[in-house]
Amino acid sequence: MKNLGILLSGRGSNFEAIARNVAAGKIPAKIAVVVSNREEAPGLARAREMGLTARFIPSKGKEREAYDRDVVAALEEAQVDLVCLAGFMRILSPYFIRAFPRRILNIHPALLPAFPGLDAQKQALEYGAKFSGCTVHIVDEGVDTGPIVCQAVVPVLDDDTAETLAARILKEEHRIYSQAICLMLEDKVRIEGRRALITPWKYGQTP
Ligand code: GRF
Numbered sequence: 001m002k003n004l005g006i007l008l009s010g011r012g013s014n015f016e017a018i019a020r021n022v023a024a025g026k027i028p029a030k031i032a033v034v035v036s037n038r039e040e041a042p043g044l045a046r047a048r049e050m051g052l053t054a055r056f057i058p059s060k061g062k063e064r065e066a067y068d069r070d071v072v073a074a075l076e077e078a079q080v081d082l083v084c085l086a087g088f089m090r091i092l093s094p095y096f097i098r099a100f101p102r103r104i105l106n107i108h109p110a111l112l113p114a115f116p117g118l119d120a121q122k123q124a125l126e127y128g129a130k131f132s133g134c135t136v137h138i139v140d141e142g143v144d145t146g147p148i149v150c151q152a153v154v155p156v157l158d159d160d161t162a163e164t165l166a167a168r169i170l171k172e173e174h175r176i177y178s179q180a181i182c183l184m185l186e187d188k189v190r191i192e193g194r195r196a197l198i199t200p201w202k203y204g205q206t207p
Pocket residue numbers: 008010011012013014015043086087088107108109170173
């Protein structure tokens with residue numbers, strides 16, 4: 001059984017959706033540790049209620065890499081195979097990324113490469129896009145730039161606010177994040193340059 005490590009900073013609805021799918025046996029893995037850089041993150045409290053190993057690792061006053069060393073140590077201690085960023089509001093250092101090469105996923109609430117960074121739903125609305133959505137990608141050293149594993153498209157309606165659009169996108173986030181995790185755990189994702197190709201056979205095997 002593979003081990004997941006979840007990193008979050010806030011509400012934690014993506015974490016909860018993953019945890020539900022793990023509990024239902026739909027994701028073949030165990031959540032080995034949940035880490036938050038914010039003590040008050042509701043997601044951290046939920047993880048504790050669920051009886052998971054949940055760790056608050058404070059970032060205040062620490063240099064980026066020093067902080068990342070603490071987090072990587074916690075993930076390694078829990079023998080994590082795949083790291084899932086679920087609303088983790090920090091940019092990872094190259095040290096972190098090299099510790100888990102091609103083994104870190106992130107979810108972003110827009111169709112990358114459109115609208116990277118903060119407030120992606122508001123960006124899409126204000127730009128006037130007719131469709132937006134969400135993206136699960138492998139984390140590289142840029143911000144929201146790594147190879148794309150899964151995307152889902154969501155319409156932008158004329159009477160949308162950033163909040164109503166975010167809610168519509170969030171439903172799809174909850175669905176595709178678990179899908180992408182399964183593909184990664186089952187070694188179905190093959191990276192060629194910028195492209196994450198989904199193969200019906202196991203990586204390394206003859207098709
Ligand atoms: C989501 O919109 C996700 O796409 C973005 O941060 C938000 C986290 O929400 N990266 P939650 O904490 O999972 O509810």
